[in-house]
Amino acid sequence: MSKRSNVPRLGFLLHITHYDPAWVPRKAREKPFDLDxxxxxxxxxxxxxxTHLLVDCADGVAYRSHPELKRRYTSPMSRLRMLADRARxxxxxxxxxxxxxxxxxxxxxxxxxxxxxxxxxxxxDDVYWRTAFEIIDELIGVCxxxxxxxxxxxxxxxxxxxxxxxxxxxxxKGLRERKLRTMMWNDSAIHYGPGFIHRDKALAAEGAVPKxxxxxxxxxxxxxxxxxxxxxxxxxxxxxxxxxxxxxQVRGFCRAVARxxxxxxxxxRWVPCRKANRAAILRQIxxxxxxxxxxx
Numbered sequence: 001m002s003k004r005s006n007v008p009r010l011g012f013l014l015h016i017t018h019y020d021p022a023w024v025p026r027k028a029r030e031k032p033f034d035l036d037x038x039x040x041x042x043x044x045x046x047x048x049x050x051t052h053l054l055v056d057c058a059d060g061v062a063y064r065s066h067p068e069l070k071r072r073y074t075s076p077m078s079r080l081r082m083l084a085d086r087a088r089x090x091x092x093x094x095x096x097x098x099x100x101x102x103x104x105x106x107x108x109x110x111x112x113x114x115x116x117x118x119x120x121x122x123x124x125d126d127v128y129w130r131t132a133f134e135i136i137d138e139l140i141g142v143c144x145x146x147x148x149x150x151x152x153x154x155x156x157x158x159x160x161x162x163x164x165x166x167x168x169x170x171x172x173k174g175l176r177e178r179k180l181r182t183m184m185w186n187d188s189a190i191h192y193g194p195g196f197i198h199r200d201k202a203l204a205a206e207g208a209v210p211k212x213x214x215x216x217x218x219x220x221x222x223x224x225x226x227x228x229x230x231x232x233x234x235x236x237x238x239x240x241x242x243x244x245x246x247x248x249q250v251r252g253f254c255r256a257v258a259r260x261x262x263x264x265x266x267x268x269r270w271v272p273c274r275k276a277n278r279a280a281i282l283r284q285i286x287x288x289x290x291x292x293x294x295x296x
Contacts, residue, residue, distance in 0.1 A: 007240075007254065007257055007258050007262055007263065007264060007265050007292075007294070008051070008263060008264070009051050009052055009239070009263055009264035010049065010050040010051050010052065010264070010265050010267075010289075010292050010293070011050065011051065011053065011054050011095065011239070011264060011265070011266045011267065012041070012045050012050055012052070012053060012054065012266070012267045012268075012285065013054040013056060013097065013266060013267070013268045013269070014038060014053060014054065014055050014056065014273055015033075015056040015060075015269075015270065015271065015272055015273055016033040016038075016055060016056060016057055016058070016060030016075070016080070016272075016273060017033065017056065017057075017059060017060035017073060017111075017272065018056050018058060018270065018272070019058060019099070019106075019107050019108050019109070019110050019111055020106055020107070020108065020270070021105065021106060021107070023270075024107055024110070027071070027073075030072070030073040030272065031073055031272075031274065032060075032073050032074070032075045032079075033060060033073075033075060033079075033273040034273055034274045034275050034278075035075075035079050035082060035083065036275075037273050037274060037275060037277070037278045037281070038083050038273050039082075039083065039086050040278065041273070041281055041282065041285070042083070042087045042090050042092065043090065044282050044285045044286070045090070045092060045285060046090035046091055048285055048286070048289035048293075049289070050285075050289070051091070051092060051093060052092060052093045052094075052095055052148075052264070053087045053092045053093070053094050053095070054094075054095040054096075054097045054150055054266065055080070055083065055084075055094060055095070055096055055097060055143065057080070057096055057097065057098060057139055058099070058111035059071050059074055059111040060073065060074060060075060061074060061075055061079070061080045062074050062075070062076055062077055063077070063134075063135055063138050064077070064138060065134040065135065065137075065138060066131060066135060068114040068115075069111065069112070069114060077138070077142055080139075080142050080143070084142055084143045084144065088144070093145060093146045093147065093148075094143040094144065094145055095143070095145050095147075095148045095149065095150055095183065096136075096139035096140070096142075096143045096145060096149055096150070097149075097151075097152065098111075098132075098135065098136065098139070098149075098150070098151060098152060099111075099151070099152025099153070099154070100132060100151055100152055100153060100167060100171065101152050101153050101154055101155055101156040102119070102123070102124075102157065102158035102159050102167075103155055103156055103157035103158055104119060104158065105155075105157055106154075106155040106157065108152055108154065108155065109152070112128075112131060112132075119158075123158075124159070124163060124166075124167060124170075129170055132171075132174075133174050136149060136174070136175070136178075137178075140178060140180070145180060147180065147181055148180060148181050148182075148183045148214060149175055149180050149181075149182065149183065150183040150184070150216075151168075151171045151175075151182055151183065151184050152184065152185060153167070153168060153171075153184040153185055153205075154184075154185035154187050154198065154218075155198050156198065156201060157197065159201075161200070161201055161204045164201045164204065164205060165204060165205055165208045165209060168182070168184065168205050168213065169208075169209060169210075171184075172209060172212070172213050176212075181212055181213070181214060181237075182212075182213045182214065183213075183214040183216060183239070184213060184214070184215065184216065185216050185218055185241075186202050186206075186215040186216055186217045186218070186227075186231065187201065187202040187218075188203055188217065188224075188227050188230075188231075189217055189218065189219040189222075189224035189227045190219070191219075191221075206231065206234055206236070211234070211236055212237075213236065214236070214238075214239060214264075215231050215236045215237070215238055215239070216239040216241055216264075216266055217231060217238060217239070217240050217241065217257075218241035218268075219241075219242070219243070219253070220242070220243030220244070220245075220249075221243060221246075221249065222249065223249060223252035223253050223256055224253070224256070225252075225256040225259075228240060228256045228257055228260050228262060229256075232260035232261050232262060233260075237263050237264075238257060238260065238261075238262040238263060238264075239257070239262060239263065239264035239265060239266050240253050240254065240256070240257035240262055240264075240265050240266070241265070241266040241267075241268055242254060242265070242267075244267070244268070244269060244284055244288065247287075247288070247291065250288055250291050250292075251291050251296070254291055254292055254294065255294075258294065265292050267284070267285070269281055
C-alpha cells in the first residue's frame with residue numbers, strides 16, 4: 001500500500017556506533033553492530049513508507065585508508081555494504097553520517113583520534129581534512145548516496161564562530177565537488193543556558209553558509225515552530241528531527257515542518273543497533289510512522 005506524507009522525505013538514523021557523553025563510558029563494553037537487526041529495521045522502514053536510511057558510521061566500520069581507527073567493536077566494511085545494498089533494494093536512499101564537531105565534552109568526533117593522539121594535534125589542519133575526505137570517499141563508495149552526506153556539526157565547543165563557519169564551508173565544498181549535498185544538525189532550537197553557544201553558532205552558520213546546506217533542526221522537548229519558519233524563510237532545505245517520548249511534541253513538530261514547506265523529517269533513537277534494542281527500535285518506527293506520514 002502506498003503511504004504518502006505531506007513532507008516528502010522521511011528518514012531514520014541507525015547507529016552502527018556513536019560518540020557522546022552517555023555513550024563514551026560504555027565504549028569498553030561495546031560490541032559490533034547487529035546486521036540482522038539493521039536489516040530488519042530497513043524492512044520496517046520500507047513497509048512504513050520511509051525514503052531514507054541514515055547510518056551513523058564513525059569508527060564502527062573498518063576504513064582501508066585509515067586502519068589505525070579500528071576499535072574492538074569495528075565491523076568489516078562488507079557488513080555496511082550489505083546493509084546499504086538491502087536498503088537501496090527496499091527503496092531507501094542511504095545517507096552516511098559522520099560527525100566533525102569539535103568538543104572535549106560531547107566528543108562527537110573522537111572517533112577520528114588514533115590511540116594516544118590528542119584532540120589538538122590536527123585541529124582543522126590539512127591532515128584533519130584530508131583524513132575526513134578519505135573516509136567520506138570510502139563511505140560514498142559503499143553507501144552510494146544519491147543526494148546527501150550528513151556531517152554532524154552539533155554541539156561544537158572548541159571552534160570559534162568563524163572556525164565553525166569555515167569548517168561547514170570546507171565540508172560543503174568537498175561534498176559539492178563529489179556532486180553531493182551537505183546535511184548538518186541545526187542547534188538553534190537549544191533552549192538551556194550552557195547550550196546557547198551551540199544555538200548561536202548555528203545562527204552564525206545560517207547567515208554565512210551557502211543555502212544548499214541542508215539544515216536538520218532538532219529538539220526533543222518542545223515544538224520549535226518559529227525556528228522552522230525562520231530556516232525555511234532563509235531558503236534552506238529544512239528537515240525536522242522531533243523527539244520520541246511525547247507523541248504530541250512529535251505531531252506538533254512534524255506539522256510545523258510541513259506548514260513551512262520543510263522537505264524532510266528524521267526519526268532518531270540514540271541507541272546502538274543490537275539485539276537488546278531490537279524491539280524498542282521497531283516499536284518506535286511502528287508507533288510514530290503514522291505521525292511522520294501526517295496520518296495521525
